[in-house]
Amino acid sequence: xxxxxxxxxxxxxxxxxxxxxxxxxxxxxxxxxxxxxxxxxxxxxxxxxxxxxxxxxxxxxxxxxxxxxxxxxxxxxxxxxxxxxxxxxxxxxxxxxxxxxxxxxxxxxxxxxxxxxxxxxxxxxxxxxxxxxxxxxxxxxxxxxxxxxxxxxxxxxxxxxxxxxxxxxxxxxxxxxxxxxxxxxxxxxxxxxxxxxxxxxxxxxxxxxxxxxxxxxxxxxxxxxxxxxxxxxxxxxxxxxxxxxxxxxxxxxxxxxxxxxxxxxxxxxxxxxxxxxxxxxxxxxxxxxxxxxxxxxxxxxxxxxxxxxxxxxxxxxxxxxxxxxxxxxxxxxxxxxxxxxxxxxxxxxxxxxxxxxxxxxxxxxxxxxxxxxxxxxxxxxxxxxxxxxxxxxxxxxxxxxxxxxxxxxxxxxxxxxxxxxxxxxxxxxxxxxxxxxxxxxxxxxxxxxxxxxxxxxxxxxxxxxxxxxxxxxxxxxxxxxxxxxxxxxxxxxxxxxxxxxxxxxxxxxxxxxxxxxxxxxxxxxxxxxxx
Amino acid sequence: xxxxxxxxxxxxxxxxxxxxxxxxxxxxxxxxxxxxxxxxxxxxxxxxxxxxxxxxxxxxxxxxxxxxxxxxxxxxxxxxxxxxxxxxxxxxxxxxxxxxxxxxxxxxxxxxxxxxxxxxxxxxxxxxxxxxxxxxxxxxxxxxxxxxxxxxxxxxxxxxxxxxxxxxxxxxxxxxxxxxxxxxxxxxxxxxxxxxxxxxxxxxxxxxxxxxxxxxxxxxxxxxxxxxxxxxxxxxxxxxxxxxxxxxxxxxxxxxxxxxxxxxxxxxxxxxxxxxxxxxxxxxxxxxxxxxxxxxxxxxxxxxxxxxxxxxxxxxxxxxxxxxxxxxxxxxxxxxx
Numbered sequence: 040x041x042x043x044x045x046x047x048x049x050x051x052x053x054x055x056x057x058x059x060x061x062x063x064x065x066x067x068x069x070x071x072x073x074x075x076x077x078x079x080x081x082x083x084x085x086x087x088x089x090x091x092x093x094x095x096x097x098x099x100x101x102x103x104x105x106x107x108x109x110x111x112x113x114x115x116x117x118x119x120x121x122x123x124x125x126x127x128x129x130x131x132x133x134x135x136x137x138x139x140x141x142x143x144x145x146x147x148x149x150x151x152x153x154x155x156x157x158x159x160x161x162x163x164x165x166x167x168x169x170x171x172x173x174x175x176x177x178x179x180x181x182x183x184x185x186x187x188x189x190x191x192x193x194x195x196x197x198x199x200x201x202x203x204x205x206x207x208x209x210x211x212x213x214x215x216x217x218x219x220x221x222x223x224x225x226x227x228x229x230x231x232x233x234x235x236x237x238x239x240x241x242x243x244x245x246x247x248x249x250x251x252x253x254x255x256x257x258x259x260x261x262x263x264x265x266x267x268x269x270x271x272x273x274x275x276x277x278x279x280x281x282x283x284x285x286x287x288x289x290x291x292x293x294x295x296x297x298x299x300x301x302x303x304x305x306x307x308x309x310x311x312x313x314x315x316x317x318x319x320x321x322x323x324x325x326x327x328x329x330x331x332x333x334x335x336x337x338x339x340x341x342x343x344x345x346x347x348x349x350x351x352x353x354x355x356x357x358x359x360x361x362x363x364x365x366x367x368x369x370x371x372x373x374x375x376x377x378x379x380x381x382x383x384x385x386x387x388x389x390x391x392x393x394x395x396x397x398x399x400x401x402x403x404x405x406x407x408x409x410x411x412x413x414x415x416x417x418x419x420x421x422x423x424x425x426x427x428x429x430x431x432x433x434x435x436x437x438x439x440x441x442x443x444x445x446x447x448x449x450x451x452x453x454x455x456x457x458x459x460x461x462x463x464x465x466x467x468x469x470x471x472x473x474x475x476x477x478x479x480x481x482x483x484x485x486x487x488x489x490x491x492x493x494x495x496x497x498x499x500x501x502x503x504x505x506x507x508x509x510x511x512x513x514x515x516x517x518x519x520x521x522x523x524x525x526x527x528x529x530x531x532x533x534x535x536x537x538x539x540x541x542x543x544x545x546x547x548x549x550x551x552x553x554x555x556x557x558x559x560x561x562x563x564x565x566x567x568x569x570x
Numbered sequence: 571x572x573x574x575x576x577x578x579x580x581x582x583x584x585x586x587x588x589x590x591x592x593x594x595x596x597x598x599x600x601x602x603x604x605x606x607x608x609x610x611x612x613x614x615x616x617x618x619x620x621x622x623x624x625x626x627x628x629x630x631x632x633x634x635x636x637x638x639x640x641x642x643x644x645x646x647x648x649x650x651x652x653x654x655x656x657x658x659x660x661x662x663x664x665x666x667x668x669x670x671x672x673x674x675x676x677x678x679x680x681x682x683x684x685x686x687x688x689x690x691x692x693x694x695x696x697x698x699x700x701x702x703x704x705x706x707x708x709x710x711x712x713x714x715x716x717x718x719x720x721x722x723x724x725x726x727x728x729x730x731x732x733x734x735x736x737x738x739x740x741x742x743x744x745x746x747x748x749x750x751x752x753x754x755x756x757x758x759x760x761x762x763x764x765x766x767x768x769x770x771x772x773x774x775x776x777x778x779x780x781x782x783x784x785x786x787x788x789x790x791x792x793x794x795x796x797x798x799x800x801x802x803x804x805x806x807x808x809x810x811x812x813x814x815x816x817x818x819x820x821x822x823x824x825x826x827x828x829x830x831x832x833x834x835x836x837x838x839x840x841x842x843x844x845x846x847x848x849x850x851x852x853x854x855x856x857x858x859x860x861x862x863x864x865x866x867x868x869x870x871x872x873x874x875x876x877x878x879x880x881x882x883x884x885x886x887x888x889x890x891x892x893x894x895x896x897x898x899x900x901x902x903x904x905x906x907x
Contacts, residue, residue, distance in 0.1 A: 088682070089682060090682060090827075133678050134678040134681055138678070145860060145863065146863055146867075149860070149863040149864040149866070149867045150867040152864075152867075152868070154864075156860075178678065179675065180675075180676070180854070180858075180859035181859065181860070183858050183859065184858035184859045184860030184861065185860060187858075
């Protein structure tokens with residue numbers, strides 16, 4: 040029986056706590072008496088019979104939906120869309136969940152005599168997936184059957200011929216999605232819900248849409264009113280997507296949503312990495328030796344080698360639930376299942392929130408975690424992993440640990456480089472950035488060309504990353520990065536610190552000397568349910 | 571010297587006379603009367619030689635310890651298993667990589683498979699056994715026995731222990747119905763051993779498959795273990811039936827999803843489904859997964875057994891999978907005539 044997450048009050052006997060630090064780790068001693076650590080729950084038991092569970096979900100749908108076999112008929116147009124490289128994190132060991140689900144959907148389609156099938160990677164404004172990445176997601180069998188015929192491809196949000204304007208929401212938001220998906224007799228969406236933000240109408244209304252549509256919810260105002268965007272019912276981001284979903288549904292786009300959840304088994308239960316998901320006081324002699332050996336090796340490796348080692352890690356995540364049918368009914372069940380793994384009850388807020396940022400976020404899979412993504416992971420994702428209210432009080436301090444290198448992937452993140460060099464050199468205020476610079480980057484022909492033909496994130500993507508942190512920036516009094524490149528940290532508008540002790544000392548200027556501290560022991564992922 | 575001359579001549583005359591009078595050839599006459607090895611053995615006194623049998627006495631026929639009666643228990647004890655692991659990993663696998671360069675497909679279908687299983691493959695060549703054995707992943711690979719033809723692999727005292735030791739074979743009767751083979755195999759499956767079997771019962775005679783027999787299906791039903799269909803492509807080019815010298819050629823091994831018999835299925839119908847599973851894998855290898863899946867659902871998967879045509883048309887239909895034409899012996903300059 041896996042143990043749930045919990046909050047540990049730090050005392051003198053508490054061992055140093057693990058901080059992820061990019062492609063490395065640190066052990067930090069937190070001040071006893073005024074610190075607490077939020078530990079994630081242990082990985083939930085996976086489904087016993089995954090194939091059987093998928094089949095059961097397809098023939099026993101939730102909400103107002105017929106079973107999938109009843110929706111399939113000869114001569115129909117079937118489109119299968121699936122989540123892109125940003126999920127799950129880290130990428131999972133083969134076979135990927137998407138492969139398992141898609142094969143079963145196609146199996147039913149074959150039995151029903153459906154010939155016209157296309158598969159689309161729903162990547163919105165993310166970079167295109169490479170052949171290897173697509174093969175990993177859908178499996179070699181599906182790839183070899185469809186890709187050579189041009190029937191398995193990446194969504195192109197800048198292809199006017201393959202986009203269609205469905206309509207406008209009651210608040211004036213334009214809904215434009217992939218034409219093939221919109222005009223199909225049935226759109227089957229295959230999702231992986233790693234966090235509660237994923238899934239629901241966001242899958243279709245965001246994953247298959249264009250800049251014209253995305254700009255209505257990927258903006259500063261929406262993000263500042265999403266408290267948090269991990270809690271759908273308190274997220275303006277989701278409200279907008281749900282309004283768009285209503286437009287899709289009313290216009291006759293038929294969506295059969297398949298959502299899956301995975302457990303917290305990020306580093307496995309065996310091998311040297313397994314120590315990273317154990318509680319420090321439970322480390323055995325073998326764990327300690329493994330950790331010391333791993334750290335000694337990492338300390339001596341060049342950054343490039345460290346990055347390639349970590350990026351090659353494939354997590355042994357396992358499926359904990361799968362549900363299918365009508366979008367909203369399915370998503371309610373999915374969210375409840377995500378919460379079972381992630382939610383940790385936390386009482387009250389503290390003055391300082393600390394977190395160690397790992398090597399990966401949704402936008403640097405097989406790539407480099409540049410300073411903008413460091414900001415996005417810390418202030419966007421980790422800060423927002425709460426329900427109710429943030430674990431740190433308004434005006435509090437956030438301390439993140441990450442090397443924050445002044446380094447960018449020139450193929451994946453070309454517009455990030457210009458954003459960092461030009462825009463952030465002028466201002467870090469998201470409202471000013473949005474008003475002054477977003478349009479020129481979003482409509483830049485060169486970025487558009489790289490997005491469509493190379494493997495680059497869209498020109499506007501670094502803006503969205505910055506907006507992702509807008510709620511945290513508004514909430515916090517100060518942000519400090521420990522062990523980061525000093526120039527890069529200052530460019531982000533944050534304060535650099537050499538050690539955690541220095542950072543705590545600096546934080547005392549804002550929150551006083553006896554400030555309370557909460558450490559988010561993440562990853563594996565947890566979500567603070569703050570009351 | 572003076573004595574030997576006339577004596578040799580006289581002997582030659584005698585042989586010539588005998589050859590003329592008796593209708594036998596000259597060599598028989600020449601060797602007549604010589605001390606043979608058997609005759610020499612007979613001169614060895616008992617008990618140094620086997621006893622002779624008095625007339626009118628029936629000697630009980632000793633039960634053969636070969637063929638289906640060969641006891642292979644010793645080959646599953648630790649020393650033999652260790653030797654087999656070393657041979658498989660140190661010798662057989664590298665040899666197969668060199669000879670057959672196998673491309674493995676569908677291993678992800680075994681992700682959820684736990685416990686023992688029956689691996690059922692089509693059969694083209696003697697290379698199939700070591701190739702499939704070295705391609706099946708752990709934890710099954712080293713906890714495996716192979717159902718091998720009793721009359722072929724266990725026919726004499728040399729091949730029987732070698733078959734048991736090197737490939738972990740147990741003898742299976744294929745010429746008559748016998749309980750012992752099935753009982754032995756079932757006992758091993760019950761003990762947690764996995765099994766590799768070629769349900770066609772023998773190598774393909776012409777490049778096309780043969781009807782699957784019911785052994786794998788029967789054992790699956792009896793022991794409650796799943797059957798993993800496997801399609802082997804390309805081994806016919808390496809060492810097809812009738813050839814003795816292998817040649818290098820790439821191969822593809824495709825693993826299918828484990829199959830379990832349904833409540834309504836008997837071994838015959840389940841065997842048909844296993845054969846259909848292997849046929850779908852063959853189709854998947856020849857086209858792609860989607861085309862193969864559609865055809866499998868429509869019941870249109872190309873049969874493993876090929877079309878019912880005359881011999882040459884069956885061979886013709888094999889196309890690239892058929893035997894390659896033997897190259898004419900090149901005539902080298904300057905002997906160009």
